[in-house]
Amino acid sequence: SLNMANVLKLSDPQSQLLDNVDVFIFDCDGVIWRGDSLIDGIPETLAKLRAAGKKMFFVTNNSTKSRAGYKKKFDGLGLTEIPAEEIFSSSFAAAAYLEQSKFPTDGSKKVYIIGEVGIGEELDLIGIPHLGGPADSEKAPDMGPGGRLEVDPDVGAVIVGFDRNVNYYKIQYAQLCINEGGAEFIATNLDAVTHLTDAQEWAGNGSMVGAIKGCTGQEPTLVGKPSPLMIDYLESKYGVERNRICMVGDRLDTDVLFGTENGLQSLLVLSGVTSEEKLLGPDNTITPDYYADDINAFFQTESE
Ligand code: PLP
Numbered sequence: 001s002l003n004m005a006n007v008l009k010l011s012d013p014q015s016q017l018l019d020n021v022d023v024f025i026f027d028c029d030g031v032i033w034r035g036d037s038l039i040d041g042i043p044e045t046l047a048k049l050r051a052a053g054k055k056m057f058f059v060t061n062n063s064t065k066s067r068a069g070y071k072k073k074f075d076g077l078g079l080t081e082i083p084a085e086e087i088f089s090s091s092f093a094a095a096a097y098l099e100q101s102k103f104p105t106d107g108s109k110k111v112y113i114i115g116e117v118g119i120g121e122e123l124d125l126i127g128i129p130h131l132g133g134p135a136d137s138e139k140a141p142d143m144g145p146g147g148r149l150e151v152d153p154d155v156g157a158v159i160v161g162f163d164r165n166v167n168y169y170k171i172q173y174a175q176l177c178i179n180e181g182g183a184e185f186i187a188t189n190l191d192a193v194t195h196l197t198d199a200q201e202w203a204g205n206g207s208m209v210g211a212i213k214g215c216t217g218q219e220p221t222l223v224g225k226p227s228p229l230m231i232d233y234l235e236s237k238y239g240v241e242r243n244r245i246c247m248v249g250d251r252l253d254t255d256v257l258f259g260t261e262n263g264l265q266s267l268l269v270l271s272g273v274t275s276e277e278k279l280l281g282p283d284n285t286i287t288p289d290y291y292a293d294d295i296n297a298f299f300q301t302e303s304e
């Protein structure tokens with residue numbers, strides 16, 4: 001299609017991109033690793049970028065781990081030089097959002113979680129009490145005659161993240177907190193499907209968020225990609241210049257959109273969920289500045 005005419009496939013020479021970028025923001029799954037396996041060549045490429053003076057951040061929409069949990073994952077993959085402060089998970093983003101929106105941290109308000117351990121770990125670090133999450137995975141509400149589910153009146157926000165043990169109790173608890181208690185509805189991310197295994201696509205957090213949208217009629221506040229929250233945070237904390245940042249990801253509707261909507265340069269890599277056919281096909285409307293097979297292309301020449 002016509003809008004694809006300007007997508008440049010990275011090949012020799014790449015120096016133009018490297019010269020024009022001071023900061024790389026890397027998506028994680030599909031760029032750095034796939035599932036639990038590091039993508040070939042990544043340690044060497046990151047080392048070369050670091051040696052070239054590039055600043056790097058790692059941003060994942062997967063909320064199941066906290067920033068500390070991801071630091072362990074990077075360490076386990078041998079990427080030990082990456083500090084926790086350069087890692088941004090959507091679980092961290094949710095906590096940062098509450099902190100910045102003046103959600104009380106004196107314990108007077110609580111958060112109800114649909115999600116795994118990552119969100120609660122991040123809230124612990126900023127002193128926001130929470131309930132739900134793994135603690136409610138075995139529960140069922142009393143649906144007998146006169147049965148009611150009583151919810152904590154101090155819940156001021158519901159955070160909905162990926163939860164492999166989502167159940168009717170959690171959905172009803174969240175519904176009451178939002179519809180009756182007026183709690184804010186926050187989504188870590190809206191990824192429709194994810195690649196938990198290489199064998200097939202798996203229902204992503206879009207399904208958990210969809211359940212809560214369905215029973216509340218409300219739209220959530222999104223904190224993960226493509227929301228601008230993380231780039232605003234990086235800008236205020238590190239003073240980065242947006243047009244000198246390149247967002248690198250494998251997904252068009254989260255990563256590339258995060259780049260194009262926020263004034264960043266963008267590079268789509270084909271090492272994850274998006275094929276060249278899909279990128280260049282007639283149904284795609286999201287256009288990165290560049291694309292490449294993977295990030296090792298930064299330091300490869302066409303003949304290699
Ligand atoms: N959410 C879940 C549950 C995932 O498993 C994944 C990828 O593994 C993602 C989101 C997307 O993560 P990323 O933004 O790092 O591609």
Ligand code: CA
Nearest residue numbers: 027029030250
């Ligand atoms: Ca990805």
